[in-house]
Amino acid sequence: MENRYAIVLAAGQGTRMKSKIYKVLHPVMGRPMVQHVMDQLQPLNLTRVMTIVGYGAEHVKEQLDDLSEFILQEEQLGTAHAVEQAAPFIENEQGVTLVVCGDTPLLTAETLNALFDHHVQSEAKATVLTTTITDPSGYGRVIRDSDGNVAKIVEHKDATEDQLLVNEINTGTYCFDNELLFDSLKKVSNDNAQGEYYLPDVIEILKQADEKIAAHKTKDPDETIGVNDRVALSKAEKIMKNRINMKHMKNGVSIVDPDYTYIEPQVVIDPDVVIEPGCVIKGETSIRTGTVIGAHSEVNNCLIGENTIIKQSVATDSEIGNHVNIGPFAHIRPQTAIGDEVKIGNFVEVKKAQIDDKSKVSHLSYIGDAEIGKDVNVGCGTITVNYDGKNKYLTKIEDNAFIGCNANLIAPVTIGEGALVAAGSTINKDVPADALSIARSKQVNKEAYVKRLNKFK
Missing domain, CATH: 3.90.550.10 (Spore Coat Polysaccharide Biosynthesis Protein SpsA; Chain A)
Structure with a gap:
């Protein structure tokens, strides 16, 4: 040649x-x-x-x-x-x-x-x-x-x-x-x-x-088309968007509303994935068969397994397993690895964390710099307190542990296998396996206090 x-x-x-x-x-x-x-x-x-x-x-x-x-x-x-x-x-x-x-x-x-x-x-x-x-x-x-x-x-x-x-x-x-x-x-x-x-x-x-x-x-x-101004740039963007979406649909992907779906050219999507309206899928993302990316979600540089559901959430630079349920309104931040059959619920933020199979972080929690084992339940409002103003520290929660609502886990700290952290606790020491840890102030009830207070108003 x-x-x-x-x-x-x-x-x-x-x-x-x-x-x-x-x-x-x-x-x-x-x-x-x-x-x-x-x-x-x-x-x-x-x-x-x-x-x-x-x-x-x-x-x-x-x-x-x-x-x-x-x-x-x-x-x-x-x-x-x-x-x-x-x-x-x-x-x-x-x-x-x-x-x-x-x-x-x-x-x-x-x-x-x-x-x-x-x-x-x-x-x-x-x-x-x-x-x-x-x-x-x-x-x-x-x-x-x-x-x-x-x-x-x-x-x-x-x-x-x-x-x-x-x-x-x-x-x-x-x-x-x-x-x-x-x-x-x-x-x-x-x-x-x-x-x-x-x-x-x-x-x-x-x-x-x-x-x-x-x-x-x-x-x-x-x-x-040669792009010489912003008008031509916008036209080229629309044409390429339609070209990319058409390719995926011909390959067996269901894009509910192609006009309002943005998929960058490097993205790989298997057949029988559903992309709902308003989604933005970017970078080197790969999505396996059976997964549903719910309306108005944003996914960037993620590997997403089979039969996972992401509802109105943002995921970046992370790996998400099979049969995972995320959202609505969850934020999966970089360097997160989520195992199979995990639930990440509404208003949960996860950053640089590993969450193993069948664990649940159902709502209103921050999980940062953490290793969470299998079958762990993280209660509503739980915070891994990972930052002391200068350095980040690791929280470990081992298999089958149960974290009650509104717990603060001050890193570095390890919650042992099968342990139970009582709701409202602030934990700053390791919890042994199968132990119950309660770290909250004693409740004090002052009888008739409100009536006496009202006399001075």
Whole structure:
């Protein structure tokens, strides 16, 4: 197979975004636009991937890390000038070079691979990715000859009345014969209103040299959207959201209201999972079959087992087992591991805790920095007092223990297996196995005290 190269254009500042965030780093469904582009390049068996960086170069490098080589465009003098920065590295290499913009997050690997294939099969020296849209205003028109080959690309402002009727547009993504690309870039002029070097001029240069120019038309115009402002960013977000939700539904996931469900692209969901309206599911989350994510829940970077129910709750960076019942209004914070058949009830907060199988924390409790064994009952209002103002300490509750309501467990402390902590106790010493621990002040009733008090009012 011949060499395949990719050049990703990611040097622009994106002034129309009106943001301190560099354009290609603006997220679409939780991932920077340029990351989406790079994700789609990975399956293409490319010889080299080079990203042209400028504004925010260090941030782009940090995001993409070892997925690409990086070439600095010190002055942003146009797309042709950007591509030319790769000349010292590959201009004498044979093969095909894909040029793609870092602000096109909706492009798919399937479309890019089809563009490569069409370029090779048509024996063209340049192939333009095109699409057809209802309103092509502002876009360069692709004018074909009688054989269907590309005769020219005409910018909207330069088009004749007949050419303006053409609704096939240039998307700004190309495949080139690598050596001819860099030879042609030397001939591109900046004699235009912006004083910049434009990559589409290479098409005209090759055409004048009687080289074959082809076009590959994608059937989905949404793929080719370039994001230049917040309006386009919002549109791209909506399209990708719908694409992701459609994929999951076709794979057997029930999404009750796709318009009001947000699932990021890395999320893995098994068939027969139910996602109710208003849910936000993010990061590297994995959800096993039979689970129900209740309305208005937020899940981020969690592993969730089979047949679990999460009702109107938030879970982050945690592992949740099978047949677990969480919520409503629970907060599962990072580094929590919940076993099978556990109940985490309403208004319970769990942080950096392990809760083993069949244990219950039913309501109004805080469990932080804790290890809770099997079949433990944690009563309403229980607090693991884990912080002394400087350090965090561990609370251990062993198997089959029973913690009464409104108990304060002042860490570091261990409640032994089968022990019982009386309601209202403040525990600051270890409780032996099978012991009853009562730590509360003696009740005192002062007869007729209220009547005597009222005499002085």
